[in-house]
Amino acid sequence: MKPSLTPGRRVSPALRFRTQIELATADGATPDDLTLRLTLGDASLLKRDPNLALADLSFIGGTMRFLGVKIEQGGVAESELVRL
Structure with a gap:
């Protein structure tokens, strides 16, 4: 059987960074202490994520x-x- 040529699915930026933000805040950081520097592609994916709550x-x-x-x-x- 040939290996698949399609790339594996990446974790969504929302899921990836939600976890990182939660870990940073558990470590004492506030949202104002943090900045997300996103590629244009990840920013676009985040804006269009259908699983993301509007409040997020x-x-x-x-x-x-x-x-x-x-x-x-x-x-x-x-x-x-x-972290700033």
């Missing part, structure tokens, strides 16, 4: 936030959660 993503004051954490879109090769 906000666009108040011209700033996109996920679970209260500010999002910076683009300018990175790989998405990451950074």
Whole structure:
């Protein structure tokens, strides 16, 4: 049997970063201490995630936030959660 040529499914940005944000807050960080630096692709996936609750993503004051954490879109090769 030939191996599949289709790439494996990645964990959604929402699931990946929800876990990281929860771990950081359990370690004492607040959402204001954190920034999500997302690739444009991950930012797009996050905005279109059908499993994401409306309350989890906000666009108040011209700033996109996920679970209260500010999002910076683009300018990175790989998405990451950074602690300020």
